Amino acid sequence: MEPLILGALLVISFLVAFSIGGNDEAMAPAVGANVFTVRAAVIIGGITTVIGAVLLGGNVSEKVGSDLVGGGSEPMILTIDMVFAILISMAIWLLIASISKGLPISTTQCIVGSVLGVAIFAPVVGYSEWGIGVIDWYVVFEVFAGWILSPLIGFVFSAGIFAVVRRIQERAKGFNALERQERIASYLLAAFLILTSLSRGGNDVANAIAPLVVLPEFQGVYDLGYIIIPRYLVPLLVGGIGMAIGLIVVGRKVIKTLATEVVTLSPSSALSASISVAVIMFIGTLLGFPLSGTHVLVAALIAVGWISATPIQMKQVKDILISWVVTVPISAVFAIGIFWITSGLF
Numbered sequence: 551m552e553p554l555i556l557g558a559l560l561v562i563s564f565l566v567a568f569s570i571g572g573n574d575e576a577m578a579p580a581v582g583a584n585v586f587t588v589r590a591a592v593i594i595g596g597i598t599t600v601i602g603a604v605l606l607g608g609n610v611s612e613k614v615g616s617d618l619v620g621g622g623s624e625p626m627i628l629t630i631d632m633v634f635a636i637l638i639s640m641a642i643w644l645l646i647a648s649i650s651k652g653l654p655i656s657t658t659q660c661i662v663g664s665v666l667g668v669a670i671f672a673p674v675v676g677y678s679e680w681g682i683g684v685i686d687w688y689v690v691f692e693v694f695a696g697w698i699l700s701p702l703i704g705f706v707f708s709a710g711i712f713a714v715v716r717r718i719q720e721r722a723k724g725f726n727a728l729e730r731q732e733r734i735a736s737y738l739l740a741a742f743l744i745l746t747s748l749s750r751g752g753n754d755v756a757n758a759i760a761p762l763v764v765l766p767e768f769q770g771v772y773d774l775g776y777i778i779i780p781r782y783l784v785p786l787l788v789g790g791i792g793m794a795i796g797l798i799v800v801g802r803k804v805i806k807t808l809a810t811e812v813v814t815l816s817p818s819s820a821l822s823a824s825i826s827v828a829v830i831m832f833i834g835t836l837l838g839f840p841l842s843g844t845h846v847l848v849a850a851l852i853a854v855g856w857i858s859a860t861p862i863q864m865k866q867v868k869d870i871l872i873s874w875v876v877t878v879p880i881s882a883v884f885a886i887g888i889f890w891i892t893s894g895l896f
Contacts, residue, residue: 566637566640567792571596577591580743607752639663640661654870713857
């Protein structure tokens with residue numbers, strides 16, 4: 551591959567990683583519960599994201615959008631100009647949502663919208679074998695069903711966990727005992743979210759660098775004499791650093807939105823919501839269900855607010871829901887426009 555194209559791919563992947571990091575809400579419960587300050591949250595989150603991307607991201611082999619375009623007689627493979635359009639459209643919409651109102655957007659929704667837009671528009675720019683017929687509508691239905699079910703499941707599960715926690719708190723004898731329980735919950739929440747951030751770094755990095763790790767240029771090793779470094783670590787490191795910088799520079803607004811503008815959190819309620827997200831996402835991943843961690847977290851935060859009878863900022867919730875609804879079509883439109891400009895360029 552030409553060095554210029556390879557460099558452009560690395561730059562685009564970095565920008566996508568930056569936008570993903572800028573929309574990372576993983577540390578929001580700790581900020582809402584006053585366990586971390588926003589500054590501490592983005593710094594800790596940034597460091598753990600890089601570590602998770604480098605140490606855990608190498609095993610991620612999912613190809614962006616491949617399952618969505620399997621409806622034809624032969625498997626469809628995304629071309630480089632298609633991948634460029636998908637990645638750039640993701641970066642644009644994630645950054646717009648993060649910078650403008652700090653809204654948490656599902657990366658999965660961005661990918662799905664972008665892939666659908668590119669696949670349907672491709673015949674217009676000469677890819678006659680593509681079009682609406684290559685889309686696997688069963689997979690599309692499965693993904694959309696996951697987006698609807700995941701917040702409902704997150705709400706119910708989080709409400710159940712926090713209801714049990716509240717029962718335990720009611721048995722506490724005196725204010726000191728209750729305060730001790732909250733302090734323990736704050737320690738558990740901090741440790742839990744650091745582990746969650748590590749795993750998210752390893753998984754989210756695939757959305758930014760998936761097209762790179764399969765290239766011949768990143769196969770094999772760099773032999774530096776006494777040190778042998780796998781080449782695939784280069785795109786992983788680029789993606790990890792991009793997500794970390796995005797979180798530190800842009801992510802504060804998204805964290806503040808979920809931490810302070812949806813519902814007031816305590817360490818125990820934040821821990822209940824975070825455990826709910828982790829368990830549901832883990833089980834959903836094992837079963838192959840297309841769930842969104844962002845959707846589950848927002849629903850879980852609303853649930854703990856409901857159980858604790860804490861006021862829920864419905865205007866902010868409404869804005870978040872609207873952003874979820876428009877993400878797929880907006881991502882598709884961005885991808886079509888970019889694909890129209892860059893088609894055939896590579």
